Amino acid sequence: MAKAGAKRGSYHHGDLARALEAAAITVLEERGPDGLTLREVAAAVGVTHAAAYRHFEDKTALLAAVAEQGFRALALGLAAAVDREPGDALARLRAFGEAYVAFALDHPAQYGVMFGPRLNESGRFPSLEDAIGEVVTIVAKDIKAGQAAGRVRPGRTRDIGMSIWIFSHGYAELVHRRRVKVKNRAVALEYFQTLFAPVLRGLEAE
Amino acid sequence: MAKAGAKRGSYHHGDLARALEAAAITVLEERGPDGLTLREVAAAVGVTHAAAYRHFEDKTALLAAVAEQGFRALALGLAAAVDREPGDALARLRAFGEAYVAFALDHPAQYGVMFGPRLNESGRFPSLEDAIGEVVTIVAKDIKAGQAAGRVRPGRTRDIGMSIWIFSHGYAELVHRRRVKVKNRAVALEYFQTLFAPVLRGLEAE
């Protein structure tokens, strides 16, 4: 049982670290954020669970790697969505929020790890912090452009970015917890637009 | 070690169920949402961990009871805060959001349980659902009053309530995860007001 799951080649001289990260994401999306065990991840890769400790200090370190990879993927997705948007600064902010929610909906378990366990207490994993910084940078850029164009209300750019993050994250969270009830992905995104529009209106220049 | 913690009286004919709930909340706020074990809760009450199963079907059921109690306390706090507010409907909505965030900040671990583990998948714990309903009812009442007074934008009451919930929850979540950086409770509440004001402005009648 422990050696099921194939992967014939030995990981001697392979990249076990990345193989474990990838397997962790797979297991995560199958079993949910709580069901992840180091032992199953190792088994999925065809290796003893103790082998993981050669590459990750502990289970938290593996989760931090998964979270970091998630934030980098999120940043790429957000940048692409914003660049794809032909409208003005406000339209780009709307696209940002929608792409953010879409990522959370499409990777629920990974998103759960990104925000779930209190990773990075006491500043372990500085590269995780860097990855989060990328996300923040993306909104900030468009908010400044919007302010320069007189479409977004003046004031601290960071505050406006936070508001957008808070609302997008809060929405994704409550959908995951089934407190916002939506039938499917399409409806979830549509309902987000409905709720997000008035919020954005509050962030417009008067 | 297992019998430390005092509580001289036998729980034979006492209310072990509620004693376990109370102990769970204490342990939770000390150890954090992840560090809670059934065994430590039982030990804190002076009972074998197996005894808990006479009162709760499993660990999840105990957590659900903790969550339910949390939602009821939250509803009481929100109702009190709103009633204390002398201003108009919008001021009451602001008071609602602030009281919501205050509760989350003051009971971080319990709040984590209320939204953390995927409790209540497949409709176990219907009374938990009831408790959540109380919270929703409170906002709805004031939104309707605000709409009647022409202060809150017309449209689906539920949507506006959701937006307020989403923003308050999202803020509390990101503070807990240290993604919103604030020095202390007072600053956290003040910063919430700063961010919440423009959002509320978007929900005003035009």
Place this chain on the structure above:
DNA sequence: ACCTGAACACCGTTCAAGT
């Protein structure tokens, strides 16, 4: 009726030992 004691399967972590 309510709780204890002991067992079971499972987990994260460690470490000597193999190659």
Place this chain on the structure above:
DNA sequence: ACCTGAACACCGTTCAAGT
């Protein structure tokens, strides 16, 4: 240098046995 095997302490859950 990298992985295995076996051990350790701990967990949730179950159940026969005590009172």
